[in-house]
Structure formats: C-alpha cells, structure tokens
Amino acid sequence: xxxxxxxxxxxxxxxxxxxxxxxxxxxxxFAGVLGQxxxxxxxxxxxxxxxGVHRHGKYLIVRFTDDxxxxxxxMIHLRMTGQFFILDGYIPDKxxxxxxxxxxxxxxxxxxxxxxRLELVxxxxxxxxxxHVGPDMMEVRFPEWYRRIGGRRAPxxxxxxxxxxxxxxxxxxxxxxxxxxxxxxEARPCDxxxxxxxxxxxxxKQVMRLAIKHGGTxxxxxxxxxxKPGNFRRKLRVYGRGGEPCxxxxxxxxxxxxxxxxxxxxxxxxxLG
DNA sequence: GAATACCTGAGC
DNA sequence: GCTCAGGTATTC
Numbered sequence: 001x002x003x004x005x006x007x008x009x010x011x012x013x014x015x016x017x018x019x020x021x022x023x024x025x026x027x028x029x030f031a032g033v034l035g036q037x038x039x040x041x042x043x044x045x046x047x048x049x050x051x052g053v054h055r056h057g058k059y060l061i062v063r064f065t066d067d068x069x070x071x072x073x074x075m076i077h078l079r080m081t082g083q084f085f086i087l088d089g090y091i092p093d094k095x096x097x098x099x100x101x102x103x104x105x106x107x108x109x110x111x112x113x114x115x116x117r118l119e120l121v122x123x124x125x126x127x128x129x130x131x132h133v134g135p136d137m138m139e140v141r142f143p144e145w146y147r148r149i150g151g152r153r154a155p156x157x158x159x160x161x162x163x164x165x166x167x168x169x170x171x172x173x174x175x176x177x178x179x180x181x182x183x184x185x186e187a188r189p190c191d192x193x194x195x196x197x198x199x200x201x202x203x204x205k206q207v208m209r210l211a212i213k214h215g216g217t218x219x220x221x222x223x224x225x226x227x228k229p230g231n232f233r234r235k236l237r238v239y240g241r242g243g244e245p246c247x248x249x250x251x252x253x254x255x256x257x258x259x260x261x262x263x264x265x266x267x268x269x270x271x272l273g
Numbered sequence: 274g275a276a277t278a279c280c281t282g283a284g285c
Numbered sequence: 286g287c288t289c290a291g292g293t294a295t296t297c
Contacts (some may be wrong), residue, residue: 001291079293112280260274
C-alpha cells in the first residue's frame with residue numbers, strides 16, 4: 001500500500017533511471033488504468049523525453065518534453081497495488097497493464113487490483129486535477145496545518161487520512177504517527193491542545209522521513225524499481241501488530257475500526273486528550 | 274460522516 | 286466459498 005514514503009521512493013527511482021531518456025513506445029494491455037485512451041496517451045507522450053518527476057502527497061507528476069520544448073504531464077496515483085519496475089529478463093504476468101519503452105529499456109506498470117490511475121494533465125506544478133488535495137504532508141508547516149485541523153470534531157485519524165487537509169498519510173503511517181505522538185486515534189482535535197497537535201505533525205514527518213530512508217514499507221505488494229521489498233516493516237510500532245505487546249509498555253495493542261479503517265493503538269500510551 | 278464501489282489475493 | 290484489506294470518488 002504505497003503511501004507518501006513509498007511513492008517518494010518510486011519517484012526517485014523514475015528520476016534516477018529514466019531522466020533524460022526518450023519514450024519511444026507504450027504497450028497497453030489494460031487501458032482501464034489510463035485516464036485517457038491508449039491512443040491519446042501515446043500521442044501525448046511518445047517521442048518526448050522524460051525531464052522531471054514531482055511528488056505531491058501520494059501523486060507523482062512526470063514531465064515529458066519534446067525537442068521543440070512543448071511539454072506533457074502524466075499524473076500517477078498508485079492507489080493500493082500499483083508498482084513500476086525494471087527487471088532483466090522479466091516476463092510480464094497478467095497484472096502488468098502497461099509497458100513503457102524508453103528507447104529499448106522496458107519499464108513495467110503492474111497493478112494487481114487495477115485501482116491505480118495514470119492520466120494526462122494540463123500542468124505540472126499545480127495541476128487543476130490536484131486542486132482538491134491539501135498541502136504535502138512533508139512540506140506543510142505547523143501554522144497552516146493547525147488552521148486546517150485545529151478545533152475539528154472528527155476523530156483525528158479520519159482527519160489525518162483526509163487528503164484534502166494534508167496529503168500523504170495512509171493507514172500505516174497514521175497509526176504509527178499517532179502512536180509516536182501518544183495520541184489516541186479517536187481523539188478529537190477540539191479536545192487536544194496545540195502542543196499535542198504539534199507533536200502529531202512532527203512525528204508524522206519524522207516517521208515518514210525514516211521510512212523513505214529505509215525504502216518504504218512492504219506489507220503485501222510494494223516493491224521498489226528493482227523488485228525488492230522495502231525495509232521499514234520491521235520498524236513499525238503498531239500497524240499490523242494488534243494483539244501483540246506494545247514495544248514501549250508491554251500492554252496488549254488494541255485493534256479497532258476508526259473512520260472505517262482497521263486501526264491499531266496502545267490503550268496505555270495513547271491518550272484521548 | 275457513513276456506506277459503497279472499484280478489484281484481487283490472502284487467509285480462513 | 287466467504288470475508289477482509291485499503292485510497293479515493295461518489296452517494297446517500
């Protein structure tokens with residue numbers, strides 16, 4: 001389940017491996033992952049050089065530039081199971097929906113659940129398609145974030161998952177952030193003081209920064225550009241550990257549902273405020 | 274703000 | 286063969 005740290009790693013890999021390379025072909029096996037037709041997508045991108053990758057929350061925006069300077073932008077969301085990779089001798093299985101040909105170098109897009117989307121957009125920096133998405137979680141400063149979340153009455157977990165407030169956290173890193181901040185997932189911002197909310201944002205950034213360094217978290221399907229899993233799973237404090245002992249206090253971690261999502265927390269270490 | 278649709282594989 | 290998992294858009 002790619003969240004901000006996993007998407008960041010994918011974006012870095014695309015840039016490192018493909019920047020400066022020209023897209024010479026695009027094979028489409030399942031057009032449902034494209035926002036436009038296969039023909040329109042090829043028409044916009046084939047012949048152009050990959051010149052940049054920008055991440056905002058869980059979105060990637062890839063810039064392609066023609067020799068005449070004209071540009072096209074592909075906005076990518078991997079959702080649950082989208083992945084890109086380059087592997088020597090790889091034979092695509094039934095979940096590979098797209099193969100980008102970068103002048104002889106095949107780059108596969110694989111997506112078991114077909115939830116991911118790759119769509120052409122007009123702009124690269126602040127696309128209209130992202131107007132409903134809040135500031136990137138790693139970039140946002142506390143005053144702005146506090147304006148968006150302070151005083152609200154919904155469970156803080158639901159608000160952290162709401163990409164319109166700030167973009168990037170998913171279920172794994174929300175649970176981790178709240179544990180590290182000592183805040184209960186059902187706590188309401190209106191019941192928390194400024195210092196507690198400051199801690200949530202700080203810990204959220206901290207845990208994602210660390211996860212990026214470790215190549216992200218592989219729980220089910222995520223792999224990096226070379227088919228390798230991320231290493232952050234063994235660092236997780238609560239996610240996936242319901243019923244197991246808290247690493248800090250030895251209490252049994254509780255598993256519940258908050259905001260419609262599976263949620264794990266420590267009943268001793270995390271407070272309602 | 275809750276439920277549902279989208280999809281498939283894993284795990285019972 | 287059923288239920289669950291989950292990011293987001295959509296619909297109550």
